[in-house]
Amino acid sequence: MALRTPLKDHLRETHLFTSRALVALVGVMLLLVLVVGRLVYLQIISHEHFSTLSENNRVNIVPIPPTRGLIYDRKGVLLAQNLPAFSLEVIPEQVKNLDETLAELAGLVAISEEDLEQFKKRLEQKHPFEAIPLRLRLSEEEVARFAVNRHRFPGVDIGARLTRDYPLGELGVHAVGFVGRINEAELQSLDATNYRGTTYTGKTGVEKYYEAVLHGQVGYQHEETNAVGRVLRVLERRLPAPGQNLYLSLDADLQWVAELALTGKRGAVVAINPKSGEVLVLASLPGYDPGAFVNGISTKDYQALQDSLDQPLFNRVLTGQYPPGSTIKPLLALAGLEYKEVTPRTSTFCPGWFSLPGDEHRYRDWKREGHGTTNVRTAIMHSCDVYFYDLARTLGIDRIHKYLSYFGLGRRTGIDLPGEAAGLLPSREWKRAARRQAWFPGETLITGIGQGFMLTTPLQLAAATAMLANRGEVFRPQILRATQATSGGELMMQAPLHTAKVPLSDPANWDVVIGAMQDVVHDPGGTAKGINRGLAYHIAGKTGTAQVFGIKQGEKYKASELAERLHDHALFVAFAPVEDPEIAVAVIVENGGSGSGEAAPVARAVMDRYFSGKPGL
């Protein structure tokens, strides 16, 4: 090869070429073998792997979210429903001139700068065959106006999506609750599979507690798609199972009366059917509009609700913990009778104050001049403090704690709503653990009139009152009355949950206390005599006031001098009819001052409504 010939040697060149051509052919063959080897690897050895990939490529599994169950009151009044929300949607690839179309649309439907900005942002992110919302929440008029002109806008259409709607607005908001967008934390706890495609979840109230029942089961659609996600056809479909409808024990009519009676005030009303535990009224005021939360509330609006002194977001019924005040007295009287420390005839002299032996401190009665000689009946009727100071001292904190426990104080009632507070029923053990202090005898006295450490929620008070009305039979408070698998289908009634019985050796003692409570309302000397005018049925009740802060010894309490928010809370518990109780009510009016003046009329209003138009079903 190194030899260089100046002349062309054709024979040699031909040989050289032929050998090179042969080398080339061998090279070609070798490379083809390499290619075939590669293909064998792809098509034979890795065939299964690529088959799976190919299958996944082709079929997209798209979740179909279920329709959320509806919520009704006991009479079938709609409390929560799903309404189609209309939005104006544009499919860019079907629109010839986008700018022109947008300009023309603006003539029909109000389109803000913000809408346009959002639209342009989405335009860049989405595929041209996907519908992009231009305006959300169209009014009916706008929908109609566009519908008439639809033919002018190919590629523009009205999109409908179901959103949660609360037709009664604020009414019963603390019971029904609301739904909102699923947040990060909820995403962790929710079943990811079932919530694929769901954007809302219950945030509070029944909506939260019965989320699993309301939500339903997600459905699927196997869609054949191309690489950019355009759906070519639906291969298979498993329809979602819609959520169940809920019928609450709540009576929207009574609820309305209760909320109306509390309008402009802060407070709570709970009404329970003692015979079943069904909650008829669950009102906490002020309320708020649940609809504002459904599509995401603005930070500013939320801050306003949060910062409001009236605390509209605060569910007073479940989480408001107040000293029960004198409303505790009937239960204490019952304890005294049960432990045989007093009889109906046992009397105590009330000089207007009480003091423990060897102690200068005077525990005052609310009536400075005193009630004179009192027994169980008059002590409840006039709400004499001294009688109950004495009784509490006799009983001692241990027995008080034990007996009040029977009525569910210091414990969650177990109602089917989220976030319930337990209240506080003090005991020696509690004080040692929480305060690292021994129990003082004076604390027993003020516990006897429902002050001091003791805290109850309005729901607990209503539940305890229901137990009393039911003569010790305890039903767990329940807000769900029935479920319904499909609209128009059969109602599955919730059975009342009988949980316990308050032990009482002598049933006659119920009559003593209940009789005294009837006198509170019906006796001319009763503290709640103000509500007995024109009563067609008998109410047994008990007023109460709860101190917001302590009054110093020797100071005279003048309501007018205190800032309004430092006034006593006004309380009233009652049930009716006394002979065969159907409704037990607890009312608290924050800073209402007087239980008889502020709280009792609310209870009467609810009961009047109840007995004038008795709840159906």
Next chain:
Amino acid sequence: MSSDYNLTRLADRRHRRSLFIRGLNVDLPLLAALLLLAAVGLIVLYSASAQNNDMLIRQIIRLGLGFTVLLVLAHIPPHHFERWTPWLYGLGVFLLLAVLVMGEIGKGAQRWLDLGVIRFQPSEIMKLAVPLMVAWYVAERPLPPAYKALLVASLILVVPTILIARQPDLGTALLVASSGIFVLLLAGVAWRWVFLVGAALAAVAPVLWYFLRDYQRQRVITFLNPENDPLGSGYHIIQSKIAIGSGGFYGKGWLNGTQAHLDFLPERSTDFIFAVLGEEFGLIGILVLLAIYLFIIARGLYIATQAQSTFTRLVAGSITLTFFVYVFVNIGMVTGLLPVVGVPLPLVSYGGTSLVTLMAAFGILMSIHTHRRLLSGS
């Protein structure tokens, strides 16, 4: 001319053939293989284009044009090509410069020259002009080429290659360069030179990296690790591998390729049509295709060895091997053996210019074979 023409017939062509075939100046086995290939291509294209009749008809028209060019060139005796070679080459270089200067941007690359009526890529001319020119230059001198001849020949192929690579069109540059290199290899360049140049290229490869454009670098990176960017630049390779792999041994059947029909496979009618074939006809279909290609290459090499002048020998050999480079680079790219380089699968991929160029090359090949003079001896 006619009597002269008949005299130039080879004496050993003893088989009875119709005058018509003889008059066509074609190599029947090669033409049959090319027609078979075109038919296979149309069948696959019908499926790959989602049964788009318009595309099919356009491709048939192109094939018709291509075969017409083939037949026309087959009629022209090879010595004419030899005479035109320097002019064609010169025109090609001029046009490439023109494209660089005033070429319009098409597909992000300056490849097209708008001549008012038609737009065409001057680099296509170079696919023929470079092997012709190198062969023309080398054939004049004793073989194997001397240093000086080698240097000039290298210059002849490097200049257009660089101009095309600047456009930037790496695929065509590669094909053009290899067509010239094949001429030199077939001319008998010493192997030590081949290895030396190979080693030198491997050494400057890292330097070359800095001259690559971003998308070219991206292609190399993607080639090295396609899973790196499955929705971006690695997408082509991943999807075509899925298509081919899921085809298995027997394939999913004609028109049943899900990858291709659901738009997962990009460029499925053009550069990636091999994947459609692999998906729908499986390994069996691919082996049939490869057999046809191998037959064409073997036939081309046979024609080259039978060629009578050094020039025609070198040209025929180079055309055949360049054809193989098309096949190998395309299949290598689609199966993930090579980086993504825009090279069509000859006669199967949908597309115009390169098809016509290819058929022109085969026309020259046939001309070489059918215009042999009777030789004494050998």
